[in-house]
Amino acid sequence: MKAPTRNWAAEVRAGDVRALSRALTAVENGEAEAQSLLRELFPFTGRAWRIGITGAAGTGKSTLVSCLAAHYRAQKKSLGVIAIDPSSPFTGGAILGDRIRMNTHATDDGVFIRSMASRGAWGGLSQAAADAALVLDAAGRDVIIVETVGVGQDEIEIVRVADCTLVVVTPGSGDEVQSLKAGLMEIADIFVLNKADNPETDRFEQQLLSALQLAPPREGWNPKAVRTVATEDRGVVELISEIDAFRQSYAGSKQRQERQVAYWKSWLLRSLQHHVTEQALQNGRTLDELAAGVAARHKEPHKAAEELMSALGFGWKQSS
Amino acid sequence: MKAPTRNWAAEVRAGDVRALSRALTAVENGEAEAQSLLRELFPFTGRAWRIGITGAAGTGKSTLVSCLAAHYRAQKKSLGVIAIDPSSPFTGGAILGDRIRMNTHATDDGVFIRSMASRGAWGGLSQAAADAALVLDAAGRDVIIVETVGVGQDEIEIVRVADCTLVVVTPGSGDEVQSLKAGLMEIADIFVLNKADNPETDRFEQQLLSALQLAPPREGWNPKAVRTVATEDRGVVELISEIDAFRQSYAGSKQRQERQVAYWKSWLLRSLQHHVTEQALQNGRTLDELAAGVAARHKEPHKAAEELMSALGFGWKQSS
Numbered sequence: 212m213k214a215p216t217r218n219w220a221a222e223v224r225a226g227d228v229r230a231l232s233r234a235l236t237a238v239e240n241g242e243a244e245a246q247s248l249l250r251e252l253f254p255f256t257g258r259a260w261r262i263g264i265t266g267a268a269g270t271g272k273s274t275l276v277s278c279l280a281a282h283y284r285a286q287k288k289s290l291g292v293i294a295i296d297p298s299s300p301f302t303g304g305a306i307l308g309d310r311i312r313m314n315t316h317a318t319d320d321g322v323f324i325r326s327m328a329s330r331g332a333w334g335g336l337s338q339a340a341a342d343a344a345l346v347l348d349a350a351g352r353d354v355i356i357v358e359t360v361g362v363g364q365d366e367i368e369i370v371r372v373a374d375c376t377l378v379v380v381t382p383g384s385g386d387e388v389q390s391l392k393a394g395l396m397e398i399a400d401i402f403v404l405n406k407a408d409n410p411e412t413d414r415f416e417q418q419l420l421s422a423l424q425l426a427p428p429r430e431g432w433n434p435k436a437v438r439t440v441a442t443e444d445r446g447v448v449e450l451i452s453e454i455d456a457f458r459q460s461y462a463g464s465k466q467r468q469e470r471q472v473a474y475w476k477s478w479l480l481r482s483l484q485h486h487v488t489e490q491a492l493q494n495g496r497t498l499d500e501l502a503a504g505v506a507a508r509h510k511e512p513h514k515a516a517e518e519l520m521s522a523l524g525f526g527w528k529q530s531s
Numbered sequence: 532m533k534a535p536t537r538n539w540a541a542e543v544r545a546g547d548v549r550a551l552s553r554a555l556t557a558v559e560n561g562e563a564e565a566q567s568l569l570r571e572l573f574p575f576t577g578r579a580w581r582i583g584i585t586g587a588a589g590t591g592k593s594t595l596v597s598c599l600a601a602h603y604r605a606q607k608k609s610l611g612v613i614a615i616d617p618s619s620p621f622t623g624g625a626i627l628g629d630r631i632r633m634n635t636h637a638t639d640d641g642v643f644i645r646s647m648a649s650r651g652a653w654g655g656l657s658q659a660a661a662d663a664a665l666v667l668d669a670a671g672r673d674v675i676i677v678e679t680v681g682v683g684q685d686e687i688e689i690v691r692v693a694d695c696t697l698v699v700v701t702p703g704s705g706d707e708v709q710s711l712k713a714g715l716m717e718i719a720d721i722f723v724l725n726k727a728d729n730p731e732t733d734r735f736e737q738q739l740l741s742a743l744q745l746a747p748p749r750e751g752w753n754p755k756a757v758r759t760v761a762t763e764d765r766g767v768v769e770l771i772s773e774i775d776a777f778r779q780s781y782a783g784s785k786q787r788q789e790r791q792v793a794y795w796k797s798w799l800l801r802s803l804q805h806h807v808t809e810q811a812l813q814n815g816r817t818l819d820e821l822a823a824g825v826a827a828r829h830k831e832p833h834k835a836a837e838e839l840m841s842a843l844g845f846g847w848k849q850s851s
Contacts (some may be wrong), residue, residue, distance in 0.1 A: 239820040253831040298679050341832070451833050468826070475832065476822035482836040483811055487845070491803055502796035506788070511573040512661070512795065515665040524805070525845050 220251035252349035263373030291347030295359040383411025388418040407438035540571035572669035583693030609668030615679040646746035704733025707736040
């Protein structure tokens with residue numbers, strides 16, 4: 212890739228789509244230039260409204276994102292969409308299909324869409340997604356949507372960058388409220404009951420509301436449920452009103468401040484983990500030899516971990 | 532907890548159930564004594580046959596584990612079961628129910644069951660589960676079953692400790708083969724199609740087999756599918772035969788060696804991450820201040836990460 216111009220940050224801030232696109236690629240690939248760019252852009256962030264969307268595969272998240280984008284465009288708002296795709300050869304088809312649906316917006320510069328693939332098992336993706344959100348924020352996008360397939364801890368980390376988190380569920384598809392992945396109940400500001408034309412929706416919503424009543428009360432806002440049928444664009448106006456209501460409640464609140472500090476704390480820890488892992492992988496031979504020693508039962512695993520820390524020049528404090 | 536006796540390791544190796552129970556508690560809580568115990572026990576591990584079981588909530592994993600345990604007991608084999616429970620107040624009920632079903636074995640010393648709860652978002656659980664498996668192995672358990680709810684990266688890490696991995700799916704419950712979480716296709720040695728009395732099973736199995744044919748061929752063993760109805764103990768004998776067939780193919784194979792080295796490599800990296808995170812959390816004030824600085828947009832996040840590394844005495848190598 213061509214070396215960035217001296218005006219890269221200025222071009223991004225001016226909303227230049229090519230500069231923006233190049234910046235997101237640099238961020239996604241962890242290029243060295245991305246870091247200096249982010250430093251220049253960072254003071255100009257914090258203006259965008261960030262919506263996180265997560266939920267299991269097949270709940271219709273992408274269709275919902277497409278609907279939300281259309282409604283925000285009708286309000287003359289510019290959008291940035293970051294779609295996180297887990298990388299598996301087996302799900303490639305489904306994801307391609309999702310992305311094709313988003314093509315409604317392909318010719319509209321007001322909707323900038325970027326798919327990011329998983330960067331391996333060692334994290335880094337929530338970092339890259341957070342950086343991408345910062346870039347879009349500095350580029351003046353009014354609304355940033357971060358969408359991620361799946362409901363593991365990694366996905367939860369990714370959407371935590373958002374101001375408002377939507378958890379998409381589909382009543383009657385085998386999802387029981389009881390089986391909602393640990394962590395999802397805690398992060399949702401709004402539950403979107405999508406495909407709500409399913410007759411199971413009433414029962415599901417009742418169960419969900421009961422479960423929410425058992426949760427510790429939150430300050431200022433308690434999670435809501437909104438019904439949609441995204442394929443028919445039904446319920447999306449109501450969803451946007453609920454997002455606006457949350458935004459009213461959230462703006463300037465103590466909760467917002469706390470959530471942001473908690474998010475960056477978590478981001479810093481992930482960054483630390485990512486960094487030491489990179490260093491260990493750069494010392495590949497040491498790592499391989501230690502792993503082989505443990506596999507052959509010559510070396511006890513915790514002893515091997517200590518040796519790895521020492522080899523990397525990190526102190527090892529006994530946890531006693 | 533009472534200080535361990537000098538003969539703790541010897542008692543564990545002799546199969547003493549109280550010593551074993553105490554050892555697992557020490558491991559789960561990350562107690563300092565656990566590490567020296569593990570060092571003593573480690574040379575006596577590597578004998579047990581370890582089965583990992585994962586799959587989404589509601590697929591019937593616990594019932595299946597109970598059936599497998601009964602069949603292995605009939606073969607006079609001793610068992611250790613490690614059940615990983617994600618900690619959420621909302622799923623507590625379901626898990627309790629699962630555990631109650633396991634009570635069939637509650638009065639049988641030949642089946643040692645331990646539930647472990649999540650140790651927060653910062654990992655450590657796959658470490659604890661691996662340590663628990665080592666303890667049970669040294670205690671002479673013939674078969675060790677590690678069962679984990681859910682299908683995120685953390686759960687996949689947990690079951691990778693096993694020699695043989697079962698992925699449980701329920702055809703026709705909204706699970707589509709296409710939507711199988713990235714990573715699951717790759718780790719499964721055997722797919723268990725549970726609740727196989729569902730008429731969708733044929734179609735599901737066909738889709739699964741097609742998907743498997745698209746996967747890169749593995750050396751020595753290609754993943755199989757076995758149908759069960761665990762609630763009626765149907766298909767469990769066939770499942771055990773398939774596990775035995777895998778074991779035949781796996782024993783002494785190059786694949787086993789490679790898988791073990793890869794597992795311990797991954798374990799070492801997780802251990803490293805866990806350790807630096809613990810150190811950062813012990814320096815809580817530094818972490819809080821840096822996070823607050825970023826949240827207030829006074830400090831760029833990557834700069835804050837560098838400062839955190841320095842504060843912890845770790846070198847920071849620019850990735851350029």
